[in-house]
Structures are given as C-alpha cells and as structure tokens.
C-alpha cells in the first residue's frame with residue numbers, strides 16, 4: 496500500500512532575494528519541499544544577482560529552485576523595495592498561495608510583505624521582533640513595518656518576543672529556534688588545530704560607502720595585524736569592492752565572496768572575527784570565536800551580554816578592541832541563546848497550524 500495522501504495540502508509561497516536569506520532558509524525550504532502536506536512556491540527577487548552572491552548558494556545548500564525570479568537587482572533603496580513590491584504582487588496574483596513567508600529585514604522582505612498585504616495573502620514573518628533601535632539602518636524600518644502587517648510572527652529570541660509585545664504587533668507570536676542554526680550545524684566542522692588568522696567582513700552602507708571611513712578602518716586593521724601577527728581574510732562583498740582602495744593593504748588578504756562552508760572553515764580557524772554582518776555575530780558565537788561588530792548597536796544583544804561579541808562603531812578604536820579581544824581578559828560565555836533541535840520543523844509546524852486555524856490576526860484592531 497502506498498503512503499496516504501494528506502487530507503489538506505497548503506500552498507506556501509516563500510520569498511528570498513539576498514545571500515543571507517537563501518542561507519538562513521535553506522533547510523526550512525528543503526523541509527517544506529519534502530512535506531507532502533505542503534505545495535511550495537519559492538519566489539526570488541534577485542536583489543543579489545551575481546552567481547557567487549546568489550545562485551551558488553542554491554546549488555551548495557540544495558535549495559529548491561524558484562518558480563518566479565523577479566530580477567530586481569541593484570537600485571536606490573526605496574525603488575528597490577517598490578519594484579520588488581510591484582513584481583511580487585504580480586507573482587502572488589498569479590500563484591494565489593495560502594500564505595507568504597518572508598525572512599528578516601531586507602528591502603526584498605519588505606517589498607514582498609507589502610505585496611502580500613495588498614493582495615490579501617496572509618503573511619508570515621520569520622525572525623520577527625529583532626530590533627537594533629537604530630532607525631538610520633534601512634533594516635530597522637523594514638523589520639518594524641513587516642511586523643505590523645504580518646499575521647504570524649516567528650521570533651527567535653526572548654528579546655524579540657518582548658519587542659513585539661511592547662509594540663502591540665497584531666499578529667500571533669510563536670517563538671521558534673533559529674533556522675540559521677540548523678544550516679550552521681549541517682555545514683560547520685570544528686577545527687582541532689591552533690587558530691591563527693582573523694575573519695573580516697564589511698558590507699553595510701554606513702561602513703563602506705564613505706571611502707575615508709573605510710580607509711581608516713583598514714588602516715586600523717593593518718596595525719592590529721602587525722601588533723598581533725595575525726592576517727585578516729576578507730571576503731569582499733560587491734558593494735565593498737567598489738569602495739576599496741586600489742593599493743594592497745598590509746595584513747589584509749582580499750578574496751571573492753566565499754561559499755558557505757568555506758566561510759565557516761575560515762571562521763573555525765580564526766582567533767577573532769571582525770564584522771558588520773548580522774548573521775556572523777551569531778555564527779561566531781556558535782563557533783566559539785570572539786567577535787567585534789563594527790556598528791553602534793546590534794539586534795543580537797544576547798551575544799553582547801555573554802561577552803562573546805563587543806561593539807566598536809565606525810570611528811572607534813579598533814586596534815584597542817582587537818587587543819582586548821585577543822588578550823583573554825574579557826570573560827566570555829558561548830552558551831547558545833537561540834537554539835533548538837530542529838527550528839525548521841518548528842517553523843513549518845507553526846505555519847501549518849496557523850493556516851489550519853484560519854490564518855487570522857491575534858487581535859482585531861478596534862478603538863476599544
């Protein structure tokens with residue numbers, strides 16, 4: 496006798512558009528594609544479009560292919576968001592899924608969320624409630640707006656749950672484990688030898704768009720390299736590539752963007768990670784590598800309270816921060832505040848349970 500067909504098959508659309516969304520969603524998307532109770536439609540804005548920023552991750556992490564590629568590409572932030580919204584709306588009107596899932600904080604996520612709200616498709620926000628409280632970051636605006644229109648909110652930390660409560664978000668809130676940790680666990684191999692180098696990533700507009708600021712940061716990293724006999728491996732994001740000085744920087748090795756497993760290999764061999772990325776702050780904690788984040792604030796406050804991560808805003812004294820991170824004087828706890836056994840399964844169960852219950856908001860807005 497063959498396997499029984501499920502009584503109800505839910506059509507779940509899932510939106511990606513940038514490198515981090517593809518990585519973080521990889522295992523959840525594979526699990527959705529394999530679930531007989533789900534019909535999956537992946538929609539890709541292609542905000543990131545180079546092979547080594549997008550397609551390579553579909554191949555490496557065996558992500559199910561998209562049914563719609565929106566070819567949004569690079570643009571000014573507002574135009575990028577609005578082009579995504581218009582093209583995502585066309586895709587959603589053609590597909591008519593039971594819900595749309597978006598992840599995180601990108602312009603793609605916000606564009607797709609607006610399209611869902613305007614075409615009447617129930618919206619799920621994975622990694623909801625994250626806040627840096629820095630409204631100068633485009634990601635902060637994106638997150639806050641998505642959280643106010645999503646019907647199901649899936650935060651990955653208690654701080655995020657508390658933020659959603661404080662903002663009276665109208666959706667159902669269901670805390671899940673971090674789907675990025677599922678993908679990290681499959682891809683990371685601890686290094687048994689002596690750690691030697693440093694991992695460096697910089698791509699945020701406020702870090703790299705001002706050439707003088709970027710130059711100063713690289714000067715400081717070069718000095719820290721000399722003082723600590725440490726070489727930085729720097730996989731260069733395309734945005735950063737355009738801003739880099741043409742001369743070589745002593746102590747810094749520039750390489751092209753790396754596949755996910757290669758990046759984790761460099762991380763596992765590093766004494767320290769310096770970054771302005773969101774995800775790497777958590778990956779460094781999971782890899783037990785101290786992290787310095789080149790930002791004024793972070794949404795991953797648990798990494799800071801554990802001493803695993805320190806903030807050094809652009810313009811701060813990075814040489815001293817590196818020195819302190821390496822001299823062992825900072826008490827550190829690499830206990831995992833985001834984990835669960837199988838976050839991707841938790842996400843799917845929460846989404847399917849919510850759809851079966853009618854995909855409603857938690858509160859009906861009213862004057863009372």
Ligand code: UD1
Pocket residue numbers: 513514515542543544545546547548549568569600601602603633634698699700732733734772773
């Ligand atoms: C975006 C997300 C950020 C995420 C980051 C990861 C927003 C507001 N920010 O920022 O949350 O952490 O992605 O990378 O959405 N480019 C290429 N080739 C590519 C991809 C991008 O040349 O394959 C260039 C673009 O021309 C642009 C830059 O890289 O200059 C990327 O800019 P943008 O699309 O705004 O994304 P990020 O800055 O990467």
